[in-house]
Structure formats: C-alpha cells, structure tokens
Amino acid sequence: MGGAMLAGWLAGGLAPSGFTVVDPVLTEAPAGVTLLRELPQGAAFDAVLLGIKPQMLGELAPSIAPFARGDTTVLSILAGVELATLAARFPDAGALVRMMPNLAAAIGKSPIALAGEGLDDAGRTEVTALLAPLGTPEWLASESLFDVVTALAGSGPGFVYRFIDALAASASALGLDPAQAQRLALATVEGASLLAAASPHSPAQLADRVASPGGTTRAGLDVLDADKALAQLIEATLRAAADRGAEMARAARG
Template sequence: MSALARVGSIWLVGCGNMGGAMLRGWLAQGLAPDKLTVIDPALPELPAGVRSLNALPDGEAGPEVLVLAVKPQLLGDVVAQFRRKSGSAPGLLLSVLAGVESGILKQAFNAGATVRAMPNLPAQIGKGVTVLCSEDADMDRRQIAEELMRVLGTVEWIADEALFHAVTALSGSGPGYVFRFIEAMADAGRALGLPEELASRLAVETVSGSALLASASDESPAELADRVASPGGTTREGLNRLDAADGIRPLIRQTLEAAARRSAELAAAARQS
C-alpha cells in the first residue's frame, strides 16, 4: 500500500497553475476525491467529489496533510486563518512557497513535520523536477511528500536547506533561461535568413530533442557535444565560440549567481516580515 493510500485528509491551499497540476496528478494516480479539500478564494471548477472552500473551515480539525501552493505574499493571510482555529495543526506541512524557510513555516503552523518543495514550470505537464528538503520528517512522511510531488515529474532530495538558493537558481529558474536560449537560437536563425516561424520551430524542436537525448543517454552532455562536433566541422567552430573565455560558461555561472543571490535576499526579507 502506498503512503498516500494511508492518508485520511489532504487540504490544498491554493489551486492555481502549480496547485492545479498537483491536484490533477493526484486524481490521475487514483487518490480518492473525497480525501481532498481545495481552499481557494477563486473557487475554481474542480473534479467531482473534491470539496471546494473559499476559506479555511471553522470548527473543523486540521488535515493530516496541508499543502501550501499560494503565492508567498499570501502566507500571512493563511497563517492568520489557522491561528483563529483550534486543533488545526497538520501532521505534515508540504510547502511550495519559494523563499519561505522551514523555520518560518514551523513557527506559523506547528505541524508534526515540515517539507519544503521547489518544483519548476515543466511540472505543469508532468515533466518537471521537484527538490524536497526536511529537517524533521520521518521516513513515512517523507514518502508521503515524495508521492505527492512525484506526479509533477522527477523528485530529488537535499539534506541542507541552505542549498535551496542554488536549487532555485538552477532548476527553479532554469526553465526561464532555457526559454531565453531557445529565443536566442531562433533569433540567430532568422538573422541568417530563415523564415521566422521555421526558425522558431527548429529552435524549439532542437532543444527538446537534445534534452530528451541527454536524459536517456549514459554519456555526459560534454561527451554528447563532442559526438556532434567533427574536427574542423561546423559544430566544432560554433562550440569554439561558446567555449571561449567570454563564452557561455561564465555567462551561465553569472546568471545562476545572480538568481541565487536574489533568492537569499528574498529569504532574508521573509524572515524580517
């Protein structure tokens, strides 16, 4: 029996893009709808059997699992509602709030265990990667958190919460950089004379296929690049430019450093609020 099958109740607070993707994934994996309560002021249309509320219920014990999928700036409103309730501490708090550290969440909700999650945008189509971290969850609760997030794609664990800044910079923000790279590839193709729509299609499909090959291959990305690049050929000439001292490596390093620095600044601001 899966860990989720043993869970009696799950409250999902926030059902936007990420929350909605999680909900659809849970139901597709066979989670019973009557175990689920969605709490969202917008009252989105939900599958049959899932309870929908526009606010936390009054006079009701808290859930076994509370999943926070609201925007970080709305955390204070959610906390205020919980503090007006008695007996509302969940057994497991799973938070996808970027920049909100475990210490803040523990103090706010007094959950039995707290797990932070950092999914990325491709999770909306089940092809994302989610990084999890917890200092106090036992193996059973870790398994519950992992099963809840696995519907979004790959799941990885880190032991040190401080690494979330690096995770945010790489996988959390990474899709934005890949999209910009696709855009730049298409722009360069147009500059060489390709029609706009063709250049865009070629760029998207080239990145998509290359990523799938890298995922499926036992060879490293560096080895795969060398397989494409014949000595003295066109790919090698382009790679020479990317590999130059002022090429792609220092640019990407600076990009991730900037994102990680901003992540740390946002976390510091959250601690002071």
C-alpha cells in the same frame, strides 16, 4: 504552480476526491476536486499545500494554522520561505516540507527539490511517493542549498525558454522564416533533452561526441566555449537568481 501540481497529480492517477482547493477567486476546479472560497471550519487533512504568495504568509498563516496540527504535513512551495519560518508559523504541524517544483509538474516532468523536518524515514518515503507523479523528487543534503536549487530547477525553465527563443531569433536573423525557426528550435531542444536524459554520457560528453573536428558543430561550440563565455554567463544568471532567493528569505524572516 499549485494548479500545475494538481494537474500532474490528477494526470498521474490520483483521485480528484482526495483534493480540496481553497481559493477566493478561482472560477472552477477540475471535475471531482472540491473548490472552496474559505477555509472549512473543523476539517482535517493529511497534508496542506501552501500555494500562496510568500509575502502573504504572515497575514494568512493564523487562519491556516488550525489545519496544521497533529499528523498533518505542511508542504510549502513559497520561494524564499525557510523551514524555520514555517515552524514559527505552524508550530503544531506534524511535519514540514519545503519544496521547489516548476511548471513541468503538470506533465510529470518537474525536478522537485525537498528539505524537511519532523519526518522519519517512512515519512520521507511517503512524501517522495506523493510527489513522484509530478517528476523527480530530490532530497537536499542541506536546506542551505535551496537558493541554488531554486535558481536552477525553479527559475531554470525561464532561462531555457530564453535560449530557445535566442536559437529561433538567430536562425531567423540568418534568413529562416521566423515561425519555422521557432518550430525547429523547439524540436531541437526537445530531442536533445530527451536524448541526454536517456544517454549514459554527460551533456558535456554528448556535445563533444556530436562535434566532428573541423565541422559545423565544432565551429559553433568554439564560439560558446571561447573564454568560457557561456559558462560565465550562466553562472552569473544562476547567482543573480540565487541571491534574490536569499533576499526573499531574509524578508520572510522579518
């Protein structure tokens, strides 16, 4: 995820010289980006992005904490790690921001959920501007919503990929060449998504607008809508992901 964010920032025009990546195993970084195997002693940074595995936070936080002092903002993409946990690990940080992007950050199309502490209005504006090249930053009304947003925006691409795969597999089962079915399924979802993003109508309204009474689309929608089967399936999917996020948060506290 950190690599996708870096790619998005560079594609958005930010200078490579403004980034330092610390990774003991990464073979190379984009041109102009500093790559280090260990944390640099005595260095100072405006912001530190935590891109480690959540379960490694307890082990690595003591070595990272010296870089989270004064005016430094700690940005965390660690699933399930709450602001209170970050505050305990980095008590001298100037500000803390918990966020949940997804891999579409690499192309500037990621939703980015945000919650923070220690930021005034100007600080929030700066963080929003920093993340804008990656997609659509959204500050949440409450951190308690993070598990739901993580399920929707963080895990959501995986669910969409499953739907695309199901579209293609179903068309193939009905006789279409599998490779052609996949190309058409991808193009269908891409076009529908772009149109929905640009339309003044909601997705629900768009579905009804393309469904003529007695037509082919309506016949298919009747299957999806029967007994609210699709809505219930998606709600159960998001609930499972959100519940897992809550479990990870409880583990991180301990």
